[in-house]
Each structure stands twice: as C-alpha cells, then as structure tokens.
Amino acid sequence: MLAVNKSALSLGIGRPVNAPGRNWSLIGFRWLILLFIIACWISAIIDVHHCSVIVYHYSGTPDCDFVKYEACMLAGSLLVSIVLILGFILLLFQNLKTLRTYLTGLLACSWLQLMINMVLTQTYPLVHEVHAKWAKSESLTSYEIKYKCCGALGPDDYLLAYGELPRSCFTAESRTTHTLHSTGCLHVNGKGERFIHLELITPILLLVLIVMMTVFYCYLRRIKAPKRSCQELRADYVFL
Incomplete structure (x- = not known):
C-alpha cells in the first residue's frame, strides 16, 4: 500500500491544485x-x-x-x-x-x-494620413487648403485621375498657374x-x-x- 502511494505521488496524482511553494504574485x-x-x-x-x-x-x-x-x-x-x-x-x-x-x-x-x-x-x-485618404479616394480638401498643397504627389494626380484640378489646389478663384499649389500633400515638410x-x-x-x-x-x-x-x-x- 505504501509503495502504491509513493508511485501515485511521483506521478502527481492526489497533489493539491494550489501546490505549496508557488509564488502567485510572481x-x-x-x-x-x-x-x-x-x-x-x-x-x-x-x-x-x-x-x-x-x-x-x-x-x-x-x-x-x-x-x-x-x-x-x-x-x-x-x-x-x-x-x-x-x-x-x-x-x-x-x-x-x-x-x-x-x-x-x-x-x-x-x-x-x-x-x-x-x-x-x-x-x-501627413504621409500616412494623406496616403490612406488618397488610396480610399477620399477628399484632401482640408489638407490642400491648410497646407497649400495639391493631390498626394502633386497636381498631376488629379489630372491623371479626373482630368481637372479642384478649387482647393489654388490660392485664388482665378485658377492660374501662378496661384496653383505645385507641392503634393505627401511632401508637406514642417512640424x-x-x-x-x-x-x-x-x-x-x-x-x-x-x-x-x-x-x-x-x-x-x-x-x-x-x-x-x-x-x-x-x-x-x-x-x-
């Protein structure tokens, strides 16, 4: 009987769940x-x-x-x-x-x-924000007005995709090359x-x-x- 009990203990049978010596905080x-x-x-x-x-x-x-x-x-x-x-x-x-x-x-x-x-x-x-919006075909108007930029890489993005430039790419209503924002919003540099x-x-x-x-x-x-x-x-x- 004693030998059986020793064998059971060696196999972990009958051992309590909360084994003594465990540091539960650790x-x-x-x-x-x-x-x-x-x-x-x-x-x-x-x-x-x-x-x-x-x-x-x-x-x-x-x-x-x-x-x-x-x-x-x-x-x-x-x-x-x-x-x-x-x-x-x-x-x-x-x-x-x-x-x-x-x-x-x-x-x-x-x-x-x-x-x-x-x-x-x-x-x-603006790199990650602008790329995510442009990839989803979402408007960049707020960025273009605030940072004076146009498209993701530049005005050509709109010309290739839509054939025209939005009003937000210009500083004035005249829409001339002098008032065009030539920098893409991905390139906006500054803090x-x-x-x-x-x-x-x-x-x-x-x-x-x-x-x-x-x-x-x-x-x-x-x-x-x-x-x-x-x-x-x-x-x-x-x-x-």
Whole structure:
C-alpha cells in the first residue's frame, strides 16, 4: 500500500491544485508582462504593415524623401518585433543576467525607433494620413487648403485621375498657374500641429514595457528567484 502511494505521488496524482511553494504574485506579474509584450508585438506588426505599404508605393517615385524615413521605420519595426519574441521567451526562464543584458538592448532599440519616428512625424507629418485618404479616394480638401498643397504627389494626380484640378489646389478663384499649389500633400515638410502621432504608439508602449520588465527584474533579485530550465517550464505548464 505504501509503495502504491509513493508511485501515485511521483506521478502527481492526489497533489493539491494550489501546490505549496508557488509564488502567485510572481506568476501574476509574469502573465501581465507577457500579455503586454503581445500587445507591443501586435503594434509593431501594424507599423511594419503601414511602413511597407508606403515604401512599396513610393520607392520608385523621384523626390520622395520621406521614403528613406519610412524604410528606417520599417527596419526598426521588424527588429523590434523579433526582439519582443526573444523577450517573451527570456521572461519565462527568468535568468537575471540574461534579462539585464536584454533590457539594455531593448532600451537601445526602443530609443532608436522613437527618434526615427519622431523625425518622420515632425518632418513629414501627413504621409500616412494623406496616403490612406488618397488610396480610399477620399477628399484632401482640408489638407490642400491648410497646407497649400495639391493631390498626394502633386497636381498631376488629379489630372491623371479626373482630368481637372479642384478649387482647393489654388490660392485664388482665378485658377492660374501662378496661384496653383505645385507641392503634393505627401511632401508637406514642417512640424505638425500634433506632437503625438499613431506612429509613436509602439515606441511609447516599449518604454512602458521596459519599466515593467525592470521592476520585474528587481523583484526577481529581491526574492532571489532561481532561473528556470526547459524541464521546469514543461513541469509548470510553461507559463506558471
């Protein structure tokens, strides 16, 4: 009978659900960060999609200086998405030395992407908005009046698509070449009125993630949590 009981215990039969020794605060904190990493990864993938669309459409168009910024954003977003996957894995193993090195690298990537995105959004603030509206055949009138531009790339956009220019492409009712806005709204150069743009969401989320992971790292050090092996992860159903 004693031998049977020992065998049952070795297989985990009869073991209580709330196993002693589990740090549920640590488990809950880890879950919170893992979910936040997933949110950051989704945001980075959305950035990859938006930037790749801009690069694909305008990479062969001359005088589109904003394309090089979009290409840098695309490369940065791809790098961040890979780094986030790595962070998801490293967080499960809770190796303090590796986490410390990872946090340094994540901070560098996040700061670099934030700087690139800020340069783009403050230098060419209308690129994503104008492209989205023009692709959906929506009106650019408000942009053309406010920023004195015409079409996405220039007046030729309207001439090729509709054969005529709208009134918003002119500074006066006369509609002469002297009053025509020759610059496309994609090329509008200058500081935008908004400081926060959608392109800055991912870098801001990453900075919040760094703070959360730093607190998690300090907590692991305080409780002297041991690093986990693959065998322990399997035994704990990975996430516990």
